[in-house]
Amino acid sequence: MAAPKKARASRNKDLIKGIGRLSRSKVYHKRGLWAVKAKNGGAFPTHKPSQPPVEAKAAEKWSITSCLDLLFICLV
Numbered sequence: 001m002a003a004p005k006k007a008r009a010s011r012n013k014d015l016i017k018g019i020g021r022l023s024r025s026k027v028y029h030k031r032g033l034w035a036v037k038a039k040n041g042g043a044f045p046t047h048k049p050s051q052p053p054v055e056a057k058a059a060e061k062w063s064i065t066s067c068l069d070l071l072f073i074c075l076v
Contacts, residue, residue, distance in 0.1 A: 012020040012027050
């Protein structure tokens with residue numbers, strides 16, 4: 001059985017509702033985003049978009065002439 005999930009706490013506690021205690025730049029450094037960018041050459045890592053699955057080609061429709069040709073080859 002899976003472990004119960006813990007409630008997540010904000011990294012920037014509110015002084016009052018909607019007003020954070022820390023500035024954006026303080027939270028940026030507190031979260032360590034500067035280290036992530038430094039590790040990836042100065043940019044945040046991105047995921048390459050996955051290729052859509054290749055659809056199988058639809059089966060060719062048999063025409064009357066191709067069926068007759070196949071039948072004729074089998075009979076000969």
